[in-house]
Amino acid sequence: MMTHGQPVGPAIPAAAHPVVAPAQLIFAHLGIEIEPLAVRAMASAFRYVRPIADGRDEFGGLEAAFDLFEASGFNCEQFRTTDSAQFLEAARREHTLTERRWRAAPMYAIHPETDPATGSRTLLPVALSEFDAASVRVTSIYADRSLSYRELSSASMTSWGYAAPVPSLRAIISPSRFSFTRRAARSLGLALQRMRVAEDGLSMLSDWLDSHPNRGDVAAYRRRLRAVSCGDSAYGRTQLIDALDTYGGANAHDATRLGFLRSAELHRAFLDGDDTALTAIVAVERAALETVRVWREAEPES
Numbered sequence: 001m002m003t004h005g006q007p008v009g010p011a012i013p014a015a016a017h018p019v020v021a022p023a024q025l026i027f028a029h030l031g032i033e034i035e036p037l038a039v040r041a042m043a044s045a046f047r048y049v050r051p052i053a054d055g056r057d058e059f060g061g062l063e064a065a066f067d068l069f070e071a072s073g074f075n076c077e078q079f080r081t082t083d084s085a086q087f088l089e090a091a092r093r094e095h096t097l098t099e100r101r102w103r104a105a106p107m108y109a110i111h112p113e114t115d116p117a118t119g120s121r122t123l124l125p126v127a128l129s130e131f132d133a134a135s136v137r138v139t140s141i142y143a144d145r146s147l148s149y150r151e152l153s154s155a156s157m158t159s160w161g162y163a164a165p166v167p168s169l170r171a172i173i174s175p176s177r178f179s180f181t182r183r184a185a186r187s188l189g190l191a192l193q194r195m196r197v198a199e200d201g202l203s204m205l206s207d208w209l210d211s212h213p214n215r216g217d218v219a220a221y222r223r224r225l226r227a228v229s230c231g232d233s234a235y236g237r238t239q240l241i242d243a244l245d246t247y248g249g250a251n252a253h254d255a256t257r258l259g260f261l262r263s264a265e266l267h268r269a270f271l272d273g274d275d276t277a278l279t280a281i282v283a284v285e286r287a288a289l290e291t292v293r294v295w296r297e298a299e300p301e302s
Contacts, residue, residue: 029106032175041184045064047060057122071183111126124142136152186233241260244256251296258289262284
């Protein structure tokens with residue numbers, strides 16, 4: 001186990017998506033090398049930021065972890081509470097039980113993390129691992145370190161929980177045969193449909209803009225978008241194009257790619273201070289998402 005407070009490795013580059021850091025640790029535990037683009041698709045990572053902050057993280061919470069594990073063919077044990085002490089007790093018990101069954105895999109959780117470049121503090125996905133009598137290893141996009149249980153539970157959060165993967169026997173026995181490609185292709189199709197029609201999809205942002213928010217509200221939204229972008233000024237739109245090219249197959253239409261390429265430019269403009277770019281983002285992404293209304297899936301993985 002690490003000594004208290006000691007970093008154990010460099011953080012993942014800021015341009016990567018925050019969900020990649022815990023996923024990398026979890027899958028490496030199984031001997032599986034991740035494909036970051038696939039992980040983003042499988043964890044439903046292409047999301048819209050809620051216009052009004054409500055105390056939740058912007059990365060899908062434990063549902064994103066469930067999506068990732070389900071797409072991987074795993075089961076998932078979840079625990080939620082409003083009490084940090086109950087959370088720690090349950091997480092340590094889960095770790096002990098899985099250690100006895102086989103060996104304890106890292107867990108997915110949410111924790112406030114500090115961007116070293118800006119000093120801003122944001123709720124981000126983390127992996128919890130290496131529990132001992134007094135501390136636990138916490139891995140995020142920004143840091144990989146040991147925290148005492150007192151430090152971990154001192155975070156100001158209204159909801160605590162974890163999602164612990166229960167790997168498939170196939171993944172345990174033959175990790176080298178684990179394939180992300182078809183799993184990611186299906187997940188990408190579902191993610192795009194969610195962006196198009198779900199309550200937390202594009203309509204959420206569109207309805208907010210229709211309510212004519214004032215400049216202060218738009219500025220607050222810009223600050224939150226910048227914080228959860230984690231250094232990616234295009235807010236994942238160029239990675240979405242890469243995912244379409246890699247996993248979309250016949251679904252990767254030129255019109256879709258051009259739409260999200262334009263959206264990437266508009267996101268950069270909005271983060272640079274252009275309020276009008278936000279309305280243009282809605283129009284451009286609505287048109288792009290209409291081009292993937294029908295998603296043709298590949299044959300199921302054998």
